[in-house]
Amino acid sequence: MAKKYHPDVNPGDQAAEAKFKEVNEAYDILNDPQKRARYDQFGHAGVDPNASAGPFGGFGGVDFDLGDIFDSFFGGFGGGRSSTRSRTAPQRGADLKQRVELTFEEAAFGTEKVINVSRNERCESCGGTGAKEGSTPATCPTCHGSGQTQVRQKTPFGQFSQITACETCRGEGKIISNPCVRCNGSGTIRKSSKLEVKIPGGIDNGQSISLRGEGEPGLRGGPSGDMYVTVSVKKHPLFSRDGDDVICEMPITFVQAALGSEVEVPTLDGKVKYTIPEGTQTGTVFRLRSKGVQHLRGGGRGDQFVKTVVEVPRKLNEKQKKILRDFADLSSDDVYEQRRGFFDKMRQTFGK
Secondary structure: OOOOOOOOOOOOOHHHHHHHHHHHHHHHHHOOHHHHHHHHHHHHHHOOOOOOOOOOOOOOOOOEEHHHHHHHHHOOOOOOHHHHHOOOOOEOOOOEEEEEEEOHHHHHHOEEEEEEEEEEEEOOOOOOOOEOOOOOOEEOOOOOOOOEEEEEEEEOOEEEEEEEEOOOOOOOOEEOOOEOOOOOOOOEEEEEEEEEEEEOOOOOOOOEEEEOOOOOOOEOOOOOOOEEEEEEEOOOOOEEEEOOEEEEEEEEEHHHHHHOEEEEEEEOOEEEEEEEOOOOOOOOEEEEOOOOOEOOOOOOEOOEEEEEEEEOOOOOOHHHHHHHHHHHHHOOHHHOHHHHHHHHHHHHHHOO
16 A cells, blocks of 8 residues: 555655555554554544544544543542532531430430530621621632632543632632631631430430531531430349330249239339239239330330249248248149149150
C-alpha cells in the first residue's frame, strides 16, 4: 500500500497523498502495542490527541463533567454538580446520642429524668450567620455564591470539566469579613444544658427515645437534628423480665410444699398473699394477672409468674432427723407419685 500511494509514484495526486498518510499512521499504530490497544478500545480518538470525539460514541467537543459521571454511577462520590450544589443549601444538623440509667421499677412504670447535654447551639449574638452584629456575609466573588468552581481539561477522549468546592469560600458561597466575636464566625457555640426526658412505662433495656429537634443545629438555616436517648435498666434483686411479664423465683419449705400454705409474694406493687396448694412441686409456676410491666403501646400490664423452688433443709439436729426418719417409716410409695412412676419405668426397662 505504501508503494502504491507513494508521492513519488503519484506526483500531484492529493488523494494518493492522503492515502499514503493513512497507511503510515496505520503502520505506526499497529507497530506500537500501546497505541494499538488504545485504538482497539477507543478507535481513532484513542490515538489522536487532537480528536474531540470520546470513547462514548463521539461527542464532538461537548464538555463532560467528571463529577456528574461519578454521581451517575456511584451515587455522588465524584463531587459533581449535584453534590457541590448541596454545599450551599440548608443542611440538617447532626443527631446526638445519650444514655440514661433506670431502675427496674422506673422502666416498668415510666418516669422523668433530667440529663446533661453538651452540644452546639446557634449563636445568639449573630443569629447563626457567623457575621458580626450589624453586618452580613458577602457573596463570594470567585464562585458568585454557588460554592463551586469548574476546571476544564482536554484529554484524548474529549474535553472534560470537573466541579470542585470553591477554595476562596470553602464551598460556602459566602465570605464573612467581620466575624462574630462570640462564636468566631462559626455561627454556633458550645453549651452545656439540662434536658428533661419523659420515659414511657414499659420501655426495655437498650431501647431508645427520639427527641425531635434536640440535636445539633442545622447549617445555613437547616433544621436541627434529633436526640436519641438509650435506656440502661439496672438488674433487680428479685425480678427478671420477659417482654411485659415479670418472673420471680420463690423458695418454699418442703413442709409448705407438702401441706400447702399461705405465703407473701413480692410484686412491683408490693407484697400480696397467695395460697400455695397442697403437694406443690419444685418448678410449679403460679400466675398473678396484671402484676407485670406496663404495656409500652396501649393500656394494661403484663402478668407476674412465680416459680416455686422447694428447698431441702440443711444442718438438721438429731430431733429433726428422728422426726423425718419416723415420717419415712410411716410413708409408702403412694405419697410419692413421681418416684413411684420412675421406679415402675425402671422395672419395665431392666426387669425386677
